[in-house]
Amino acid sequence: MKAAIIGATGYGGAELIRLLHQHKYVEEFTLHSSSQSGVAISESYPQLTNITNQSLQSINIEQISKNADVVFMATPSGISTEITPAFIENGVKVIDLSGDLRFKDPNVYEKWYKKTSAANEVLEKAVYGLTELNREKVKNASLIANPGCYPTATILGLYPLLKNIAVEANSVIIDAKSGVSGAGRKASLGTSYCEVNENFKIYKVNEHQHIPEIEVALKTANNQLGPIKFNTHLVPMTRGIMSTIYCQPLASVSEKLLRNLYQQYYENDRFVRVRKEGEYPATKEVYGSNFCDIGITFDERTGWITIVSVIDNLMKGAAGQAVQNLNVMHGIDEGTGLLGAPIFP
Structure with a gap:
């Protein structure tokens, strides 16, 4: 092509x-x-x-x-x-x-x-092109709306849970962090070296444009979901997004149940990797790749679930996802051009 x-x-x-x-x-x-x-x-x-x-x-x-x-x-x-x-x-x-x-x-x-x-x-x-959610629609699409970077990490981190486990409608809290490349290449004071280096700051508090995108997608899993609490932070690194997600289930769950649920949900999705018990992903572990890595745990003391989801914002959060959609749209192997291992260290 x-x-x-x-x-x-x-x-x-x-x-x-x-x-x-x-x-x-x-x-x-x-x-x-x-x-x-x-x-x-x-x-x-x-x-x-x-x-x-x-x-x-x-x-x-x-x-x-x-x-x-x-x-x-x-x-x-x-x-x-x-x-x-x-x-x-x-x-x-x-x-x-x-x-x-x-x-x-x-x-x-x-x-x-x-x-x-x-x-x-x-x-x-337009078909919303988060492939893991809409693969069948992407196959027949001629116009793809590629997802945002924060939404990709957050939706993939939450979707299996909301699809299968009842949670308190207003309990979803998302603490998200991004590398500076997410702001684009255009020069600005806020992303200049002296402003970003050795600094860690919150931005667009309660008004990030990705909030409604996340809510729309998550409500297809659970239409009873209330407004999410979502805030973003700028980290002094080039690439990567970490979305740390908290929510409260309505009934008791176990960590084993949650992990099995995620592993089964994503068993046919080669670019989503669910970590083993006690292991939580870091942004460097997906650097330069199209992977989304997810760790999940349940705190019996507080009764809350914690999910950690990481991506490379320029890959699974942008260009990698776009090529993944290209592959699905044209009926070729989904991993074509995307199967390189993450760059480490």
Whole structure:
């Protein structure tokens, strides 16, 4: 197949280049940017020297539509809303890594993202591309709304529990932490070295735009679930997300029961790894990979469940998930181009 990456100069775009370069079914791909047309991608990313010598091209929808079978939208929010409809009309499949198409209700998007929503007919075509939840829908999709990074770690961490165990409706608390690459490549004071180094800070308190995305997905597991408590923190590291989740079951459970539940739920999902008793994942253990690692325990003293879920925000939280969806959409092995071991240390 042939692909195009729009927004190739961002971190998500760079990861897509790395993954598609080694993907045996992607014959070729083109790189597009609204701001750096004509500039070699190696000028932005010297590590790509002699790997791909492409120059960035402008975003010409008609030309891209003629040459590409699938378009990856690795753009900031608000861009996909404007140009994805034309690709769909031209019969090109789209995998959108931004948040523009994740909600069926346009009012939710406009409230949390402070931007104009895509048209209802576009939103209706979009399939939420968390593969482990929606694999059958992804198979037949032509438009994928790739999940956010925090939602990926959190939903995968909670979904089997909410699907099978009754919990106190308002008891879900999510303490999430991310590396700085999650903020994107654009320079800003808040993510500069002096602000981030040797620092640990909370941000977007009670107002992170991923809150409704998580709630919508989790309510498909348990429609009695109340509002979640979700807050995010910036950690002085480059990659990784850890979502530490707390909730209170309505009836007594055991740690063995919980672990068996998770292992059975994800037994056919190669990119979700459930840790053994007493073992909890660290972000470094999924670094550079498409894995989501989950540890779970039950505190008999307090009666609360604790779940720890980790991903690489640029892989399973962005580009890796997008390629996983590409594979499922085209009926090829789901792990194609994604089976490299995590980078450690």
